[in-house]
Amino acid sequence: MILTSAYCLIIASLASQIVDIFIKFKIKLSVFLNIAAIVTLLLELIRRSILIKYIAITNTYEALIFYSLSIILATTIYQATSKKDFSRYITFIGTIIAFITLSLSSTPLADNSITPPIPALRSNWLLAHVALSFIGESFLAVGFAAAIFYLATKDEEKKVYIEKIIKNSISVGYPIFTIGALLFGAIWAKNAWGRYWGWDPKETFALITFLVYTLYLHLRIIAKTKIKTTVIISVFGFLLTIFTFLGVNLLLPGLHSY
Amino acid sequence: MNNINKILKYFRSIHFGAALISLFIVFFILGIVIPQNQATDFYADLYPKRISDIIIFLGLNDIYRSFIFVFLSFLFVFNLSYCSVYRIFKNIKIKRLYFGPDIIHIGLLVIIVGGVVSSITRLEDYIVAIEGDSIKISEDITIIVGDIEKETYPDGSPKSYQTNVSVSANGEITKKSIKVNSPLKISGITVYQNNYGLTEFNEEYTGLKFIKDNGDVFILIGIILIGIGFLLTYYKKIKEGER
Numbered sequence: 376m377i378l379t380s381a382y383c384l385i386i387a388s389l390a391s392q393i394v395d396i397f398i399k400f401k402i403k404l405s406v407f408l409n410i411a412a413i414v415t416l417l418l419e420l421i422r423r424s425i426l427i428k429y430i431a432i433t434n435t436y437e438a439l440i441f442y443s444l445s446i447i448l449a450t451t452i453y454q455a456t457s458k459k460d461f462s463r464y465i466t467f468i469g470t471i472i473a474f475i476t477l478s479l480s481s482t483p484l485a486d487n488s489i490t491p492p493i494p495a496l497r498s499n500w501l502l503a504h505v506a507l508s509f510i511g512e513s514f515l516a517v518g519f520a521a522a523i524f525y526l527a528t529k530d531e532e533k534k535v536y537i538e539k540i541i542k543n544s545i546s547v548g549y550p551i552f553t554i555g556a557l558l559f560g561a562i563w564a565k566n567a568w569g570r571y572w573g574w575d576p577k578e579t580f581a582l583i584t585f586l587v588y589t590l591y592l593h594l595r596i597i598a599k600t601k602i603k604t605t606v607i608i609s610v611f612g613f614l615l616t617i618f619t620f621l622g623v624n625l626l627l628p629g630l631h632s633y
Numbered sequence: 634m635n636n637i638n639k640i641l642k643y644f645r646s647i648h649f650g651a652a653l654i655s656l657f658i659v660f661f662i663l664g665i666v667i668p669q670n671q672a673t674d675f676y677a678d679l680y681p682k683r684i685s686d687i688i689i690f691l692g693l694n695d696i697y698r699s700f701i702f703v704f705l706s707f708l709f710v711f712n713l714s715y716c717s718v719y720r721i722f723k724n725i726k727i728k729r730l731y732f733g734p735d736i737i738h739i740g741l742l743v744i745i746v747g748g749v750v751s752s753i754t755r756l757e758d759y760i761v762a763i764e765g766d767s768i769k770i771s772e773d774i775t776i777i778v779g780d781i782e783k784e785t786y787p788d789g790s791p792k793s794y795q796t797n798v799s800v801s802a803n804g805e806i807t808k809k810s811i812k813v814n815s816p817l818k819i820s821g822i823t824v825y826q827n828n829y830g831l832t833e834f835n836e837e838y839t840g841l842k843f844i845k846d847n848g849d850v851f852i853l854i855g856i857i858l859i860g861i862g863f864l865l866t867y868y869k870k871i872k873e874g875e876r
Binding site for chain 2: 490493554583586589594596
């Protein structure tokens with residue numbers, strides 16, 4: 376019921392953004408619809424938290440809801456602060472990514488049964504590790520949305536500006552992701568299993584993701600003409616975040632419950 | 634002389650750093666794609682002969698200990714330390730207070746040092762015990778296992794595992810508990826709740842992991858340095874952005 380309203384709000388937001396492309400209103404209705412969607416998804420997580428008597432980010436289903444929430448949040452922050460006219464396209468792509476993420480929670484990929492967390496998950500590091508990983512990734516998602524628009528557009532003047540958006544969103548998302556996924560993850564692993572690092576498939580893929588974005592940021596400093604190459608690398612980086620989150624669970628089982 | 638300068642300049646350059654990062658990405662992917670630490674026959678069965686020969690020859694079956702990976706790591710440490718030292722001195726010379734990225738780089742180096750120290754000094758022991766067992770840790774310290782607790786949720790699934798122990802050090806006895814996510818530290822050794830079950834006589838047993846690792850402190854310092862480095866970098870970026 377709560378989730379259905381979240382779907383409706385995001386669809387309404389997308390519809391209003393499409394209308395906005397043709398008729399320019401002074402007030403962006405979609406910003407309010409997005410905020411409503413964020414509140415709705417938060418309510419769903421609070422409802423589940425009360426039921427399991429723990430912070431509800433303990434399985435794939437809850438993680439997808441949280442991730443979708445933070446992508447809408449990152450997109451809306453961008454939408455509210457950007458003054459450029461074409462930023463609406465990036466917002467639109469970002470909202471679609473959030474919608475797809477939320478839709479995945481209704482597929483067999485995610486079990487929505489309410490189960491309390493196993494002993495290993497009962498730690499204060501759960502919130503710090505998981506929440507920061509996804510908040511970081513949601514800024515990387517905005518960078519990805521901008522990268523898609525960059526690769527699709529032919530307008531060179533726009534490209535220069537969009538490229539700054541890609542760089543800025545990655546510059547925000549990268550440290551948050553690194554601290555949440557890798558550093559806090561390592562500290563938690565030490566506390567729970569007695570080692571900072573264990574070459575678990577999810578750990579290794581998070582490291583590869585980190586390295587690809589690290590490569591992006593360093594190449595971005597030295598790239599003079601080959602900006603497009605760095606944009607393509609950032610796209611690979613984001614695809615790797617998705618694979619680390621969902622693909623690893625399906626193909627390479629390890630210590631992570633999701 | 635000129636050529637040597639050129640080579641040195643390349644070794645501390647961001648270009649060389651980026652090349653090494655790319656190679657690490659390739660190696661980590663290979664480390665996942667190629668099953669690790671299997672018998673030689675395993676690779677012969679899995680891959681065509683030419684490929685399995687290459688895997689064995691290059692040591693890709695134990696990739697993180699292979700010569701190429703270790704060599705790459707050396708080059709990486711050299712590049713990173715050289716670049717950091719050079720940048721720090723340059724910034725001091727021109728009186729520019731901007732060390733964020735350097736602190737991140739140094740943090741990474743400290744973690745690598747910690748990893749090496751850990752791989753040399755780490756001691757790990759796994760002990761299964763029941764209530765009443767005593768485990769001698771050192772000459773003066775003994776752990777006596779008390780009651781072993783399993784807590785469950787109303788639906789019967791496990792909520793927590795806990796081992797209550799008495800630590801006897803130099804004749805003094807203190808009561809402590811070891812829980813999942815809450816290990817016990819005794820004089821440089823950390824004890825983890827690792828397993829729980831019932832013996833064939835229906836007694837509760839606990840699996841405890843004892844770890845002593847001198848690399849830990851380096852890794853923790855490295856992690857903190859990287860965190861500080863990020864904060865400094867972004868503090869600077871935000872300040873520049875305001876202008």
